[in-house]
Amino acid sequence: MAALLKKMFKSLFSKRGDPFSDQFTLLQGKPVEVIFDVGAHVGQTTLSYLNHFPQATIHAFEPFPESYQQLCKHVGDDKRVKTYPVALDESAGKKTLYVNTVSDTNSLLANDQQAHHWVNPHALQSKSQIQVGCETLLGVCRQELIQRIDILKLDTQGSELRILSAAKDLLKQKQIRLIYTEVNFVPLYSGQVFFHDLCAFLYHYNYQLFNLYQVRRTPEGQMKWGDAIFIPDKF
16 A cells, blocks of 8 residues: 555656647557547547547447437547447446536436535536446457457546446456546545545556546645546556
8 A cells, every 4th residue: 555655646746747648658659459438428538539549449438318429420430430329337237327417527426415515516417317328348348359458548427446347357467558537536426436446446456547637626726536547567
């Protein structure tokens, strides 16, 4: 645990750069063929990956129908992108998606009662609930005959650990080369994973925190949420 904390604090106080540039630099000289954009929303990150890694095939997952339609519109008929109107989770099947007024805050987790202390209440204002299809990360890899994921991007509003916990075999074999994920430091969703728990889980599989990005803070400076890159040791 002491080693984990040392690595975490070293990263926290390092110079923060651009997450896409850092991913490009980290993977430079290595073929980037498969990227998973989980929680693709309307395709912002997918388009960034197309620009940085033009030779890669991007598998983009978005369960909210309206956002999925926009995602398909934005990627058009680009053969490098395969879209899926589903969420990834710890198990396959139909699940409840909690829909908020701001669609990029939709989640398989209900809003936490304390969330209004940390974020504009409008952003996490509950709107409706719908049923969506879910698959597992490992299940999709087997279905698509994917042996390795070069970049796994997760932006699933607190359910990131549920997705990773169903992909332990991929982590054990280092078949995921880089993880770029949203991280939460304060309670926004009921049952969400917190940053420290995600670090501990990935550290168990010898994935280390590389850096933090786009950290949102309170006026007093307390961290609320942000993004992080994790890479395996002996990268």
